[in-house]
Amino acid sequence: MxxxxxxxxxxxxxxxxxxxxxxxxxxxxxxxxxxxxxxxxxxxxxxxxxxxxxxxxxxxxxxxxxxxxxxxxxxxxxxxxxxxxxxGPDLSRPLAVSLSSSIGVRWLMPRFDRFRTAHPEIEIAILSSNRSADLTSGEADLALRYGPGEWAGSLRGDLVLSCTVSPLCAPSVMEKIKGLTPAEALARSTLIRLSWDDWDAWLEAAGAGHVEPARKLTFPDFSIGVVAAVHGQGIVLGYSGFADAEIAAGTLVQPFELTVPVKNAYYVVYLEERFADPRVRAFRDWVVAEGRCQSA
Known part of the structure; x- marks a missing residue:
């Protein structure tokens, strides 16, 4: 036995x-x-x-x-x-979507009402955390994850957003570094970093990979970094579509013309067998379409 x-x-x-x-x-x-x-x-x-x-x-x-x-x-x-x-899938409970607060606050929520209008019958539970939910244990039904697009086992990921990055800062900070090269400006400035950012890729493309900034501020979340930058506390690396409101309002500006595509991207991730749930298919199709609209 x-x-x-x-x-x-x-x-x-x-x-x-x-x-x-x-x-x-x-x-x-x-x-x-x-x-x-x-x-x-x-x-x-x-x-x-x-x-x-x-x-x-x-x-x-x-x-x-x-x-x-x-x-x-x-x-x-x-x-x-x-x-x-x-x-069959349990349709009696909300569809659980795991994501970081960065994409939740900065990208998903401004668009989320469109999903609710298209699918009023689907109840969504948003699980916001910088820790990746364990999809294999049923902790969430889907996740929006930032990474290289490599998934183990029966996990499947579909591209939502390809990202480009460029530095952003308050107009008052830009006045202090106007006319300087990226290397010169960063050597005199505070660099706002995140635990997962792509500053190294941008600095390398700008020929400033060797530069040590005057100071550093490190945050776990992009939204906190944006608020710090708006208040003139340093230069944050902006991700396409994630700081549109601040750029439109003029509270953040782009001090350098260089915009760099990065290898990592946002994916909607789920277990292959969960695709049998029509709610999983509906959210996956909607969020992928929203990403394509931004990229178009």
Whole structure:
């Protein structure tokens, strides 16, 4: 007979491995952190192996835990696919769309009413976080992700937005650097950086890859960087279509003519088997069409 450990223990372990801490795992499972810990310890006792190492900084997977995680995630994904094939998509709950606040605030929300008008029957739940939702576990139905367009396993991604970038700053900052080359200007300015930006690509194209800016400000989110730039705190790298309101209002200007296409882009990502859900198809088709309208 196959050796199968406790399903509750497996669920708790998978949630902790994915979330990285007991608190987030407990929220996902809707139980207490102590209950999550108890279930994981029970699983470890069943297996006779330590899966999680408890440290003063939190939890981390042991070598055995890392190996086991891959198999457990695949098993849950297989169960989810089998259930979906048997019962069909669950249309009673909202369609969950995961995205970062950057594309949510700056690009999706100004257009979102068009989707709601076209599909009033579809209820959407927006999950905004800089952490990528785990689509294989059902954390979200679709995601808008920025990256090179490479997806593992049964994930599928369709291009939404190809991006070009150029620096933006307040008019007061532009007055101080007017007439300077990019290298000269940046050496005297504060560079506003994001944890995921493409400044290196633009600097290289501008012949300023070697330049060390006078100061740096780093933010996790593009919208915060834009607000800082509007208030004259530095130069932010603008992404096509993401700062249109500020440019139209004149609160941000482009100090250099150079605009550079970047390798990364925004994609709508989903599991192949979720495409059977008509709501997934509707959102995918709409968001891809919106991206094409901007690129046209």
């Amino acid at each position: 196959a050796r199968l450990p406790s399903l509750r223990g497996l669920q708790a372990f998978e949630a902790v491995a994915r979330a990285g801490n007991l608190g987030s795992a407990a929220e996902q499972l809707r139980i207490t952190p102590s209950a999550v810990s108890h279930r994981v310890r029970g699983l470890e006792e069943e297996l006779g192996l330590q899966l999680l190492q408890r440290t003063h900084n939190g939890l981390r997977l042991t070598d055995a835990g890392r190996r086991y995680r891959a198999g457990v995630e695949d098993a849950f994904a297989t169960l989810a696919r089998a259930t979906n094939d048997l019962l």
